[in-house]
Amino acid sequence: MTDAAGVPRHPVAVWASDALDSAAFARAYTVTAFGAVLSAFAIVRMAGVVTYATVLGGLCVVGAAVLVRRRHELNLVRLVPSTLVLLLAWLLATLVWSVDAGDTVSGWLGVAALAFIAVVIGHIRDTLQTARALGDVLRVLLSVSLGLEILSGILLDVPIRFLSIEGNIAAGGPVQGIFGTRNMLGFVAVIALITFAIEWRTSSIRRGAGVFSVALAGILALFSASPTVLVLALAVAGATGALMLVRRTPAAGRRALQFSIAGIVVVGAIAAYLLRHPIIAVLNAGSDFATRAQLWDTLLIYVRLRPVPGWGWVGPWPQQEFPFVSINFITDGPHASALNAYLDMLLQAGWVGLLLFTAMSAIALVRSWLVASARRSIVYAWTPLVLVTLLADSMFESFTLGGFGWLLLVVCAVRAGMSRSWRERMRAADAAGPDAPSPALPQGPPTPDR
Structure with missing residues (x-):
């Protein structure tokens, strides 16, 4: 294989170049980045700060390679x-x-x-693709959080200390999942509700998946018992109503x-x-x-x-x-x-x-x-x-x-x-x-x- 100047190119280099320019790789990068950052608390507790810093460093190196490969689009x-x-x-x-x-x-x-x-992420994914990638990550991590809370608070009735999970779900909360604090869980749940609603309205996910996703985020927002959740919900509801009014004007x-x-x-x-x-x-x-x-x-x-x-x-x-x-x-x-x-x-x-x-x-x-x-x-x-x-x-x-x-x-x-x-x-x-x-x-x- 040769490039435009007639210089021979190694097959591995050709494969890597094509991969960096592909839609599948762009989605994989976005999902990995969102997943790693959202799981930061769990990663640090299980593997240490150095491991998390290494993950971010690797994402930066790969991201730089993607931008160089796609420089003609920038x-x-x-x-x-x-x-x-x-x-x-x-x-x-x-x-x-x-x-x-x-x-x-x-x-x-x-x-x-x-x-x-x-x-x-902003340059390799459009708004819908970004929301879809984030939605997939949130569905998995919120499901894991709910599962661990049920395991800790109902099935075993034992706190999971290294993740700061106290097992309070049977008492109605507060719960924190894998996010470290109840306020962080509440914040993530509100972001998830917005993202899931957009996915549902744009028919990016099936009706059953939409119902499950919204219910999952709503349940965890409720059980987080975070006082900021209600404030955020009111702010988002007001902004949504105002935006709908403007769009119809x-x-x-x-x-x-x-x-x-x-x-x-x-x-x-x-x-x-x-x-x-x-x-x-x-x-x-x-x-x-x-x-x-x-x-x-x-x-x-x-x-x-x-x-x-x-x-x-x-x-x-x-x-x-x-x-x-x-x-x-x-x-x-x-x-x-x-x-x-x-x-x-x-x-x-x-x-x-x-x-x-x-x-x-x-x-x-x-x-x-x-x-x-x-x-x-x-x-x-x-x-x-x-x-x-x-x-x-x-x-x-x-x-x-x-x-x-x-x-x-x-x-x-x-x-x-x-x-x-x-x-x-x-x-x-x-x-x-x-x-x-x-x-x-x-x-x-x-x-x-x-």
Whole structure:
């Protein structure tokens, strides 16, 4: 075999090149990446941090090979969102003033590796293919979680200590499955409900599989007894209703409706803050909120000492480094995060990091929302609904700053940027000339599998 220049090529090299460019390999890579990151807690507990880091490193190497092989399909303008590049650059820059350079380097490598994997997924899979791959992974891992909870809490009545499974399912929960905490299980279950619903509506799975999937996610969300699940469910329900209303509104009236919805969201957020204590009482989450309130009040003391640069990016809190050890001492709790992604980013990367993180998330949400409003296929609703879940959950947890939450956030940001990028529109306008009409959003279904 020879290449275009007539140079002989080894059959193995030909096979590897064809495999990297195949749809089957792209799906396998996506499923493996989602599966590994979602199983991070179980992998670390069973095989150690080094094993998990090796898995991520391998995914990055394979992902780089895929991008090189598919370089003819890539558009440099839309490869990575600008806000993501700026955020990662700033997090690395905090190495200069970080209290521990080693923790900053390892923490940065963790988010950078996951961001790179997410970029690869965003460019080799379209929205429907991404949702289908995630749905398959979630069905397996949620089934495993339910099975282990039944085994521990009903059949054996013995906790599975190395996975932190307490076996409380017979008592109605809380359960955590293989995800480590009940809040993480609740968060994953809500993402699963969105994904399964999109799969069902797009006829990507059969009716029986759809019923089973939705029931599985709903049962685990209920048994997780996570106080954040109800908040996330309300946020997703409100976003779904608003999106359906916008999609059914004639194009001429959409702009005014969009601004009205944005105003309602702002007013609702202010009202929720002012009425936070009655809301917490209704949710029966007083003890959890009291823990968070004490943690946040203490954290803000240290934010005022370094408001702009922060204390240096580390990711999960090191238990022996200042100011994290001091915060935990004052609050009398071994916290591994601020239990709030925005405050966590503010503490570690300062106001600059928080503004960049907020800008990346907000731009992705606006882009994906506008695309879902304009396109016919329901699959485009997956990205904004997932982003709403991520941003709402960030008020109570720091999941979006690492692991599955961060991976999903970057995937959504990449997909949103590819669907509606200001740089792409400027480039198209320059190529067409000043008198050309603005390019319209395509109205067809997602691109077919290749």
